[in-house]
Amino acid sequence: MISIANWFSQVASITLVNLRTVTERKGSALTAAVGIAGVVLVLIGVLSIAEGFRHAMRATGADDVALVLRTGADTEMTSGLQREETRVIADAPGLARDDNGALASPELFVIINLPKRSTGTDANVPMRGVGPSARAVRANVKLEQGRWFEPGRNEVVVGAGAARAFAGTDVGHTIKLGTHEWLVVGVFSAGGGAAESEIWTDAAVLQPAYHRGDTYQSVLARLSSTGSFQAFKDALTSNPRLSVKVLRQSEFFAEQSTFLTNFIRGIGFFIAFMMALGAFFAALNTMYGAVAARVREIATLRALGFGTFAVIVSVLLESLVVAIIGGASGAVIAYLAFNGYQATTMNWQTFSQVAFAFRVTPSLMIQAIVWASIIGLLGGLFPAIHAARTPIATALRET
Amino acid sequence: MSTTDGVLVRVKEVDKVFRRGSEEIHVLTGLNLEVKAGEFLALMGPSGSGKSTLLNLIGGLDRATRGTVEIGGDRVDQMSDHALSGWRARHIGLVFQFYNLLPVLTAERNVELPLLLTHLSKAERRKHVEVALGMVGLSHRTRHYPRQMSGGEQQRVGIARAIVTDPTILLCDEPTGDLDRKSGDEILALLQALSRDHGKTIVMVTHDPHASARASRTVYLNKGQLFSENPG
Ligand SMILES: Nc1ncnc2c1ncn2[C@@H]1O[C@H](COP(=O)(O)OP(=O)(O)OP(=O)(O)O)[C@@H](O)[C@H]1O
Ligand SMILES: [Mg+2]
Numbered sequence: 001m002i003s004i005a006n007w008f009s010q011v012a013s014i015t016l017v018n019l020r021t022v023t024e025r026k027g028s029a030l031t032a033a034v035g036i037a038g039v040v041l042v043l044i045g046v047l048s049i050a051e052g053f054r055h056a057m058r059a060t061g062a063d064d065v066a067l068v069l070r071t072g073a074d075t076e077m078t079s080g081l082q083r084e085e086t087r088v089i090a091d092a093p094g095l096a097r098d099d100n101g102a103l104a105s106p107e108l109f110v111i112i113n114l115p116k117r118s119t120g121t122d123a124n125v126p127m128r129g130v131g132p133s134a135r136a137v138r139a140n141v142k143l144e145q146g147r148w149f150e151p152g153r154n155e156v157v158v159g160a161g162a163a164r165a166f167a168g169t170d171v172g173h174t175i176k177l178g179t180h181e182w183l184v185v186g187v188f189s190a191g192g193g194a195a196e197s198e199i200w201t202d203a204a205v206l207q208p209a210y211h212r213g214d215t216y217q218s219v220l221a222r223l224s225s226t227g228s229f230q231a232f233k234d235a236l237t238s239n240p241r242l243s244v245k246v247l248r249q250s251e252f253f254a255e256q257s258t259f260l261t262n263f264i265r266g267i268g269f270f271i272a273f274m275m276a277l278g279a280f281f282a283a284l285n286t287m288y289g290a291v292a293a294r295v296r297e298i299a300t301l302r303a304l305g306f307g308t309f310a311v312i313v314s315v316l317l318e319s320l321v322v323a324i325i326g327g328a329s330g331a332v333i334a335y336l337a338f339n340g341y342q343a344t345t346m347n348w349q350t351f352s353q354v355a356f357a358f359r360v361t362p363s364l365m366i367q368a369i370v371w372a373s374i375i376g377l378l379g380g381l382f383p384a385i386h387a388a389r390t391p392i393a394t395a396l397r398e399t
Numbered sequence: 400m401s402t403t404d405g406v407l408v409r410v411k412e413v414d415k416v417f418r419r420g421s422e423e424i425h426v427l428t429g430l431n432l433e434v435k436a437g438e439f440l441a442l443m444g445p446s447g448s449g450k451s452t453l454l455n456l457i458g459g460l461d462r463a464t465r466g467t468v469e470i471g472g473d474r475v476d477q478m479s480d481h482a483l484s485g486w487r488a489r490h491i492g493l494v495f496q497f498y499n500l501l502p503v504l505t506a507e508r509n510v511e512l513p514l515l516l517t518h519l520s521k522a523e524r525r526k527h528v529e530v531a532l533g534m535v536g537l538s539h540r541t542r543h544y545p546r547q548m549s550g551g552e553q554q555r556v557g558i559a560r561a562i563v564t565d566p567t568i569l570l571c572d573e574p575t576g577d578l579d580r581k582s583g584d585e586i587l588a589l590l591q592a593l594s595r596d597h598g599k600t601i602v603m604v605t606h607d608p609h610a611s612a613r614a615s616r617t618v619y620l621n622k623g624q625l626f627s628e629n630p631g
Contacts, residue, residue, distance in 0.1 A: 006518065013515050020503040300499040303460055304560075305488025305516045307481065393452075393461040396495075 010306055014314035017297075018290070019321060025290055032286040033326030035279035036375055039272055040330030040368040041337075046268025047367075048338045048358040050261040055359055057257035060193040061249035064226045065137060068219040068236065071243045075256070076109045076218045083214045085242055089221070092239075094232030096222040098136060104221035105131035108203055110210050112177055114166040125162055127199045129206030137222045140193060146171040146186030151202045154209075157186040161196035169199070180209050194253065220249070276375055279326075283379025287319045291383040298387050299395030308388040315384035316377055323376020324369065331365040407568060407600050408434035408457055413466030415452055426452050428623035430466070434568075439594040439601045441611035443629070444620035450604040451572055453620065457602060458491045458570045459483045471567055488516040492561030494571035498553045500545040500560075507532065507541040510559045517564065531563040532556075535589060551582025558589060562599070569593070571603040575610055587613045 022029050068089050073079035081089075086106035095102040108129045113122040132151065135141050149155035158169045168175060175182045182201065190196045207213065223229055233246040247255070291298065298311055339360035415427040426449040434440050442450050455461035456468050459475045468475040470490065478486060500509045507528050514524040532538055535555040545553050554574060561569055571590065575583035591613050593599040603614060611617045619626045 006516070009515050013512070017501055017503055296499060297501055300495070300501075301512070302484065303458075303487065303493055304513050305484045305486075305491075307484055391461065393455045396455075396460070396499075397451075 007307075007310065010310040011313050011317070014301060014306060014310055015317045017301075018294075018314050018318040021290070021294065022318065022322070025286065025293065028282075028286040028289045029322050032279065032282040032379065033322050033329070035275075035282040036323050036326030036372045037330035037333065039275045039279045039375065040327045040372050041334045042275055043268060043272035043371060044331060044334035044360055044364055044368045045338050045358075046271065047265060047364050048334070048360045050264040050268065051359040051361055051364060052357050053264065054254060054257055054261045056357075057253045061251070061253035062139065063248055063250050064223045064229075065249040066221050066223055066229060066232055067247050067249050067252045068221065068244050069217075069247070071245050073245070076107075079217045081106070081216045081219065081244070083216065085244070086216055086219050088239065088242060089219045089236060089244070092232055092235040094223055094228035094235065096224045098133075100132065102221065103133045103136045104219050105134040105137050106203060106216040106219050107131065107134070108206060108210075108212055108215070108217045110206065112175075112199070114168065114175070116165060117167045118165075120167070123166070125166060125199060126197070127156075127201065127206070128195075129203030130200055131203055133222075134200070134220070137220050138190065138195065139222075140189075140191030141195060142189050142191075144187045144189050146184075149185055149201055152205060153202070154180060154182050154205055155185045156182045156199050156201045157188050158184055159196040159198045159200070160187055160189045162199055163187045165197070175199075177209075272371070276371065280375050280379050283319060283323060283376055284382065286322065287315060287380045287383035288386070290318065291315060291387040295387075295390065295395050295398050299390070299392050299398075302388075302392050303396065311388045312384040315387055316380045319380025319384075320373055320376045323372045323379070327369040327372025327376075330372070331368050334368070335360045335365065405435045405437075406433045407436040407438075407471055408432065408602070409467075409469040410453075410457065411467045411469075413456065413463045413468065415449065415456065415461075416464045425623060427456075427463075430623065430625055432618070432625055434600065434602060436600050437594070437598045439591065439599075439613070439615040440603065441614035441617040442602060442604045442620060443606065443608075443611055443617060446606075448620045449623065450620055454570050454572055454602060454604055457568075458493060459487050485516075488513060488564070490567040492564065492566035492569040494554070494557050494561045494569065494574045496573040496576040498545070498550075498557040498577075500553055500556055502545050505542050505544055506537060506548070506556045506559075509545070509556055510563050513560060513564045527563050528559075531559040534562065534593075535559045549582065550578050551585055554578060554582070554586050555589065558586070558593075562593065567600065569599050569601045571601065573604050573606065575605065575607060580609075583607070583610070 069076065069079040070081060083106070090102045090104040095104060097103060110127050111124050112127045114125050115121065116123050143157070144160060146157070149157055156175065163169045169184055171184050171186060173184050175184065188200070203216065207215070223232060229248060236242055236244050236246050302308070302311060338358040341358040410430060410432040413427055413430045414425070417424040417426060430453070442453065444450050452461065456463050457470065459478070463476055473486065475483070475486070501512070510528045510531055511524055514527055519527065529538070532541055535558050537552065537555050537559065540548065540552065545556070548556070574590070575586050578586065587610055590601055590603065594601050594615070603610070605611055619629050621630050
């Protein structure tokens with residue numbers, strides 16, 4: 001009987017013979033390798049955009065800031081909290097404090113229409129009513145121009161991104177919304193974060209203007225430390241008077257970008273799939289060529305007593321080697337070409353100033369090489385089966 | 400290998416039918432053949448008469464449509480494909496008209512191939528390869544590739560590969576068919592020596608009466624049957 005070790009030496013020796021003959025088929029092997037490299041390049045390229053975008057969105061939010069929404073709400077838009085609830089939240093343990101108490105800002109959020117500077121057409125702008133500690137909660141918010149709004153007055157400060165994009169938002173102008181007029185008193189920046197595309201005012205003024213009564217939508221709170229998140233969260237979720245969910249701000253932004261990153265990924269996989277089909281046929285062609293060129297050699301080996309399975313495995317291995325060489329080159333090229341590539345002109349409506357860099361992570365590269373291997377194996381499978389199933393006597397007659 | 404009454408190969412009432420589309424080609428019909436251990440049998444016959452087909456049946460490379468093929472007591476026609484490839488590795492040495500060496504391997508590597516199917520260690524394999532190449536007179540060309548050798552030398556490598564496992568029987572399909580007279584004669588002398596000095600059982604297909612003259616017996620295949628005289 002033929003032992004396992006023996007079987008391996010069979011496979012190894014045929015594979016070695018196969019691989020040595022690859023140089024005789026340089027052209028088609030190269031075509032397959034280049035095709036697979038192309039698939040990997042595109043796949044990694046597009047996925048690195050998604051990865052980079054997600055990373056940037058995560059960075060927009062802070063780890064030591066918590067967002068509280070009503071249970072079941074995925075966005076601030078669909079959330080709602082009573083004043084009483086926001087008080088309970090502010091009293092929970094784990095929050096940073098200053099002279100005025102806990103750093104927790106109950107906020108609400110409406111969408112208004114303003115004309116764009118570029119086209120004059122109206123577009124949606126988020127207008128946020130914030131509590132007194134809104135600035136203390138957000139570490140990166142800075143006044144760039146003018147002054148902050150006075151509590152109780154119809155005054156707004158405009159995010160730098162919004163100020164750039166929308167007409168009539170310069171300091172000193174008034175914004176007319178329905179029966180209300182809002183005086184622009186300042187412009188603020190937020191370290192390039194999402195807040196820069198918003199317009200802020202006093203929550204207490206926004207509530208009656210939009211008939212919101214005494215309700216809010218969210219509480220944004222600064223934690224005493226990154227580590228106190230769990231205590232804060234547990235206190236709120238175990239409180240029977242509340243029905244809320246608690247997220248880190250960083251998590252929230254990452255989650256908000258899920259749709260977009262999935263969309264980018266989807267496109268990436270689609271393009272890569274189309275290319276993969278092409279590469280699959282290239283690999284298939286190479287391996288059929290490889291097998292066809294060596295019908296008699298393979299038949300000779302089988303005539304000498306080499307097993308069918310050894311033949312199949314050796315053809316698959318050859319195909320795999322070609323695919324992995326192609327895939328690895330594609331991954332390296334993708335890394336050199338895309339990693340860290342800065343995309344700054346992205347102008348998403350809500351994320352107007354989100355600058356991000358393409359990220360070619362190791363897991364992305366491994367993922368791509370796995371795909372390349374799958375293409376290689378599939379490309380080799382049919383020729384391998386063909387090689388093994390052709391009757392020896394028939395194959396030996398071919399010259 | 401057990402041989403009752405010294406008969407090593409016993410082919411009985413064998414039919415071989417090939418199908419080409421709807422057409423049936425009856426190549427062998429009720430063929431009988433016995434080969435004694437140590438015999439050097441020449442198999443002759445017109446082109447297309449089925450000589451290679453018969454050789455393939457004996458070597459377990461193809462299956463008879465009907466009838467039995469027994470080699471040293473083993474019923475070749477009843478073995479599974481898997482069992483058959485192991486059996487070939489142990490009992491059959493094949494010599495081809497066009498040598499069928501692997502061009503990317505040196506002479507010694509080519510000869511070593513069948514030994515990869517055995518339990519022999521690397522050192523033992525090397526020893527066997529040395530002996531086999533020595534027997535065919537190519538000890539000095541072990542590191543050469545097939546393309547660096549003449550046809551006659553390549554065929555000697557082919558014979559070394561066939562005998563390196565010390566098989567029960569050597570099957571040669573027109574081993575001199577691609578060689579000039581001189582190289583052909585050297586190959587025939589080699590086969591004759593293997594038969595005479597080492598007691599090898601050999602079945603050799605040939606077109607050449609000059610070649611068959613070296614054999615201990617000649618049979619003629621014609622119209623699906625074997626004859627001991629040339630039916631003309
Ligand atoms: N695999 C096959 N499929 C169909 N027909 C076959 C097959 N193998 C052989 N034949 C046919 O069987 C007949 C005998 O072929 P075979 O190769 O055995 O003849 P041969 O005597 O060896 O001829 P040659 O002297 O030319 O080598 C031929 O007509 C051939 O076409
Ligand atoms: Mg023939």
